[in-house]
Structure formats: C-alpha cells, structure tokens
Amino acid sequence: MSALVLLTACAGPRTKFNGGVSDPKVAADTQYKSANLRPYKIRGETYKPYIPDKGDTLTGVASWYGAESGNMTANGERFDPNAISAAHKTWPLPSVVEVTNLDNGRTIRLRLNDRGPFVDDRLIDLSKGAAKALGVYETGTARVRLKFVGPAESAAKATYAEAPRRSDxxxxxxxxxxxxxxxxxxxxxxxxxxxxxxxxxxxxxxxxxxxxxxxxxxxxxxxxxxxxxxxxxxxxxxx
The missing domain is CATH 3.30.70.1070 (Sporulation related repeat)
Structure with missing residues (x-):
C-alpha cells in the first residue's frame, strides 16, 4: 500500500496552560509502583515497561483518543479527555513527558498515565486536550518527539491547556x-x-x-x- 498524505500543518509557539499552571510537576520521589512496571500482554504481544534516563528521546507517530473503557486509565486514575495526558506502551506511569509536534513545532509537557496505543506504527496516544494543544486534533496523527522528564506526582490534579482557538x-x-x-x-x-x-x-x-x-x-x-x-x-x- 502506498500512503498518500494530505495533511495541513500550522506553525505556532509553545502552548501556554490555563490557570497560570505552566507544566505538570516532576515528583521528588523516583519510586514507581511495581504494578506499573510489570510486563503485560495485549493481542498476543508482550510489552515490558522500563524507566528511561532523564532526557531520553523517542521519535514516532502520535494519535489521539477521546474515550477510555471504564473511564479509568492504566494508572488507576479517572480518564479526563480534556486534560493534558497521554498513553505510552512502555514508559513508566505516571511520568512527565515533553512532546514536540515535528509537523508544526508546538511543544507541551504532559502527564503520562495510560497504556497504548496498540497500533503497529503509533508511538503515543494523546488525550483530546493534549491533541488540541499540539495541533494533532485536526489531523488525527502527527510526527512527534518525546523526551522523558521524570516521574510525575501520584495524586496531582489534572492539568489543562488553552488550545489554539478555532471556534469554527x-x-x-x-x-x-x-x-x-x-x-x-x-x-x-x-x-x-x-x-x-x-x-x-x-x-x-x-x-x-x-x-x-x-x-x-x-x-x-x-x-x-x-x-x-x-x-x-x-x-x-x-x-
């Protein structure tokens, strides 16, 4: 299959968050729950979570999701599609990750609190709120770079961002x-x-x-x- 990509990109500055909150906080305690680091199997494939070094990066394709079965994330938190969060198959939960949309240059830091996406060529699944902030909501997917910042606070409040305004x-x-x-x-x-x-x-x-x-x-x-x-x-x- 030959893929014909007909996407539109819009350059923009780093997105600013609502309520004066700039970024999700990195926790001082670097201990993750063992349950969040155990190998698990989805559709016959085994995934092995691990803790990367701070500053480690990955590059790939981001998608987004606006619903989650049972309204709970893999980390046991209530899923809020409008919050700034994401799912990753193997990085530890919860973590703070910096995501850059390589198609338009926008960058945000978000809370990693779920597992997925379990589609072959997808690296990360953004919440709807994160997708809007990064300019992925309109296109469905985008090329992104992830940078591991560190562990996130376990009981942190949800973070929201003011996405670029598109009233129509x-x-x-x-x-x-x-x-x-x-x-x-x-x-x-x-x-x-x-x-x-x-x-x-x-x-x-x-x-x-x-x-x-x-x-x-x-x-x-x-x-x-x-x-x-x-x-x-x-x-x-x-x-």
Missing part, C-alpha cells in the same frame, strides 16, 4: 483517508470492504470515508477503520 472547528468538513493505491482493483477491494468511496489524485486511487462534520466525528470512524486492520488511516480536512 466543529463546522469544518473532514474525511477518513484509508489509503492510496496504484491499482484500481486494490482500491475497489478496500472500498467495498468498508463501504467507502474512491477519488483519483496524483495518479493514485484514494479510498476514503465521509465527509464528516467536525474532527471528532471523523476520528470516531477512523478508530473503527484502525480496529478493522487498516493502520494507514488518517484524517484530512477538505474545506
């Missing part, structure tokens, strides 16, 4: 781009499997769903597409 975001049109193919037959098979549509762009057959009004509705459908095994699905804005 929910009126914008989005679609879920499933993939792009050089062969029409391959595109037709995917289109039929997901009841999608086909456009031709730059010599490729682009399979998509939509349009949908607002990024959140489109993201819900993208999650369904990911669950069906089409891991290249992204959001694209069409207006």
């Amino acid at each position: 975001d929910e009126d914008r049109q989005y679609r879920v781009q499933i993939g792009a193919f050089s062969e029409r037959d391959n595109a037709e098979r995917v289109k039929n499997a997901l009841n999608g549509r086909i456009d031709k762009a730059r010599g490729l057959y682009v399979v998509y769903l939509g349009p949908f009004k607002g990024a959140q509705k489109a993201e819900l459908r993208r999650q369904e597409v990911l669950a069906a095994g089409y891991f290249d699905a992204i959001l694209t804005r069409i207006d």
Whole structure:
C-alpha cells in the first residue's frame, strides 16, 4: 500500500496552560509502583515497561483518543479527555513527558498515565486536550518527539491547556483517508470492504470515508477503520 498524505500543518509557539499552571510537576520521589512496571500482554504481544534516563528521546507517530473503557486509565486514575495526558506502551506511569509536534513545532509537557496505543506504527496516544494543544486534533496523527522528564506526582490534579482557538472547528468538513493505491482493483477491494468511496489524485486511487462534520466525528470512524486492520488511516480536512 502506498500512503498518500494530505495533511495541513500550522506553525505556532509553545502552548501556554490555563490557570497560570505552566507544566505538570516532576515528583521528588523516583519510586514507581511495581504494578506499573510489570510486563503485560495485549493481542498476543508482550510489552515490558522500563524507566528511561532523564532526557531520553523517542521519535514516532502520535494519535489521539477521546474515550477510555471504564473511564479509568492504566494508572488507576479517572480518564479526563480534556486534560493534558497521554498513553505510552512502555514508559513508566505516571511520568512527565515533553512532546514536540515535528509537523508544526508546538511543544507541551504532559502527564503520562495510560497504556497504548496498540497500533503497529503509533508511538503515543494523546488525550483530546493534549491533541488540541499540539495541533494533532485536526489531523488525527502527527510526527512527534518525546523526551522523558521524570516521574510525575501520584495524586496531582489534572492539568489543562488553552488550545489554539478555532471556534469554527466543529463546522469544518473532514474525511477518513484509508489509503492510496496504484491499482484500481486494490482500491475497489478496500472500498467495498468498508463501504467507502474512491477519488483519483496524483495518479493514485484514494479510498476514503465521509465527509464528516467536525474532527471528532471523523476520528470516531477512523478508530473503527484502525480496529478493522487498516493502520494507514488518517484524517484530512477538505474545506
């Protein structure tokens, strides 16, 4: 499968948090609960949490999520989609992590308190609040760099950020781009499997769903597409 990426990026400064709170606090106690460092298995794959050195970095793809089964994170905290938090498969919980969106330059520090994303090429799953602050909410995914800052306080209050203002975001049109193919037959098979549509762009057959009004509705459908095994699905804005 050839991926055709049609994303828009908007450069901006480091996001400022609401209420005068600049960053989640790093704890003086560096001891993590043993339960949060035990290996665990998801879909037949075993993950082994570890404590990186302060300043260690990882680069990869971020996605976002706005719902969590049971409303509890893997760390035992109540999940708040509007707070500034994220999920990672192997870094310790809870931790403070600095995330930089390499597509637009925005940087925030957030609280790592959940496990995931369990999709092959995803490095981190941002809460909806963190995704808005970093400019990932509109695009669905983005290239990011993570930097490990240190352990987070265990009983810290949720942190919120003032995302770049886009009052008309929910009126914008989005679609879920499933993939792009050089062969029409391959595109037709995917289109039929997901009841999608086909456009031709730059010599490729682009399979998509939509349009949908607002990024959140489109993201819900993208999650369904990911669950069906089409891991290249992204959001694209069409207006």
